[in-house]
Amino acid sequence: xxxxxxxxxxxxxxxKGKTLEEAFKEAAKGLYNIMVxxxxxxxxxxxEIEVEGEDLEELLYNFLNELLFYTxxxxxxxxxxxxxxxxxxxLKCKAYGEKINKEKHEIKEEVKAVTYHMMEIKKxxxxxxxxxxxxx
Numbered sequence: 001x002x003x004x005x006x007x008x009x010x011x012x013x014x015x016k017g018k019t020l021e022e023a024f025k026e027a028a029k030g031l032y033n034i035m036v037x038x039x040x041x042x043x044x045x046x047x048e049i050e051v052e053g054e055d056l057e058e059l060l061y062n063f064l065n066e067l068l069f070y071t072x073x074x075x076x077x078x079x080x081x082x083x084x085x086x087x088x089x090x091l092k093c094k095a096y097g098e099k100i101n102k103e104k105h106e107i108k109e110e111v112k113a114v115t116y117h118m119m120e121i122k123k124x125x126x127x128x129x130x131x132x133x134x135x136x
Contacts, residue, residue, distance in 0.1 A: 002030035011109070012118065015130040020056075021083040023121075023128035024063065024091070028081050031064055031114070032097075034134065035071070036105040041079035043096035053089045056121045060130065063091050064114040071111075075100050109136050 002015040013030040017023030032038050049066050053059030070076045078097035085091050100107070112135045120131040 002026045002033070004030070004034075010115070010117075010133050010135050011111075012131065012133045017128050018126060020121075020128050021085055023130045024060065024083050024085070025081045027060065027130045027132065028064065028067060028078065028083075028093075028095070031067065031111065031134065032078055034109050034136075035111055036077050036100070036107055038077075038079040040105050041077050042098050043080060044098040045076060045096070047076065047078075047095045047097075049091075049093045049095060051091050053091075055089060057116065057119050059085070059089050059091055060119065060121060060132065061114055061116060063093065064132070067095060068111060068113065070095070071100075077105060111136060 011034055015023050015026035015030050017026050029038055047070055051062040051066050053062050076097050077100050078095040080096040082094040115133050115135055117133045122129050
């Protein structure tokens with residue numbers, strides 16, 4: 001599950017999951033749903049991504065910005081993600097999606113970057129909660 005919160009010039013995302021991997025998956029879905037209607041993205045292409053970080057926040061930052069790299073350079077959008085997090089701060093992901101089609105995907109916003117502003121990853125009872133802000 002993911003939802004949004006208001007900031008002055010950017011967009012905030014709150015993602016939740018029962019596992020850390022599920023929360024990262026929802027964070028990625030939240031990122032792409034800002035840009036397009038993710039329900040209209042078909043799983044035609046698979047991209048394998050590996051990123052590392054010094055902590056969970058840097059891991060999230062590197063992961064989401066790596067996804068944006070594939071959007072900016074290869075014109076791809078993603079709707080589903082198989083994620084494993086190893087050794088605490090190493091993430092492997094298979095991202096499923098397709099090339100952007102302006103008529104099909106209903107372009108909403110352009111996300112320039114993920115920021116560290118207000119970024120937070122915490123465990124609350126049996127749930128991981130991720131909060132981050134993107135620059136539009």
